Amino acid sequence: MKPGVAWIIGGGSGIGxxxxxxxxxxxxxxxxxxRREDKLAAVAKGHPTIGSYPLDVTDGAAIKAxxxxxxxxxxxxxxxxxxxxxxxxxxxxDYAYDKFAKVVDTNYLGVIRIAxxxxxxxxxxxxxxxxxxxxxxxxxxLPRSAAYSSTKAALINLxxxxxxxxxxxxxxxxxxxxxxxxxELTDKNDFPMPxxxxxxxxAQRIVDGLxxxxxxxxxxxxxxxxxxxxxxxxxYPVFFWLTGKMLPKD
Numbered sequence: 001m002k003p004g005v006a007w008i009i010g011g012g013s014g015i016g017x018x019x020x021x022x023x024x025x026x027x028x029x030x031x032x033x034x035r036r037e038d039k040l041a042a043v044a045k046g047h048p049t050i051g052s053y054p055l056d057v058t059d060g061a062a063i064k065a066x067x068x069x070x071x072x073x074x075x076x077x078x079x080x081x082x083x084x085x086x087x088x089x090x091x092x093x094d095y096a097y098d099k100f101a102k103v104v105d106t107n108y109l110g111v112i113r114i115a116x117x118x119x120x121x122x123x124x125x126x127x128x129x130x131x132x133x134x135x136x137x138x139x140x141x142l143p144r145s146a147a148y149s150s151t152k153a154a155l156i157n158l159x160x161x162x163x164x165x166x167x168x169x170x171x172x173x174x175x176x177x178x179x180x181x182x183x184e185l186t187d188k189n190d191f192p193m194p195x196x197x198x199x200x201x202x203a204q205r206i207v208d209g210l211x212x213x214x215x216x217x218x219x220x221x222x223x224x225x226x227x228x229x230x231x232x233x234x235x236y237p238v239f240f241w242l243t244g245k246m247l248p249k250d
Contacts, residue, residue, distance in 0.1 A: 127170030
């Protein structure tokens with residue numbers, strides 16, 4: 001994929017910010033969005049090809065306006081990356097509606113709100129790449145992560161459907177599944193995080209995966225991916241025995 005115009009949701013911090021700056025250094029014009037204007041400004045500072053477009057992904061009208069404004073300013077959107085994420089630590093057996101609602105509204109419904117306006121724009125311009133950062137946590141139900149894991153699983157399922165349905169419109173759907181990456185979200189974790197990666201390394205893998213191939217799944221680190229997929233393939237009696245071992249001890 002040659003440099004063009006990229007739009008990154010969640011570009012004010014963490015992986016999104018690192019990806020935005022890396023793309024800008026490679027010649028891309030980059031629009032970054034998020035709720036915190038000061039964070040967006042800090043990412044754009046020193047990068048004349050990065051533009052800031054504050055946005056809350058729970059606001060459907062604002063999303064439509066943002067798509068229109070970015071296209072008016074930059075001409076088109078060749079690559080879209082959804083990286084907004086809400087993570088709510090949960091106690092074992094806690095399925096409180098309000099905790100789930102916040103996570104679902106951002107992680108899953110945020111993509112749904114953006115989908116039609118952006119797909120319509122990409123279809124008008126002749127195609128594009130539609131990428132969403134899911135997680136290896138979406139490969140199976142993780143204890144103490146019911147809300148987060150279920151939204152990531154839903155995203156993977158959704159993107160699999162979109163990949164087939166949007167191919168005739170020349171829209172390439174991509175699914176990004178990182179393992180543990182140092183960020184504001186993982187800083188909340190109070191449990192061991194195997195194969196924890198630096199943010200810049202994760203950003204490099206994402207950019208390389210998006211620009212050097214059209215493959216659907218960009219998942220890393222490999223050891224973590226195969227570990228998670230192996231657990232998912234286990235017979236249910238073994239699977240539930242193993243996940244039961246992940247529960248905190250009293």
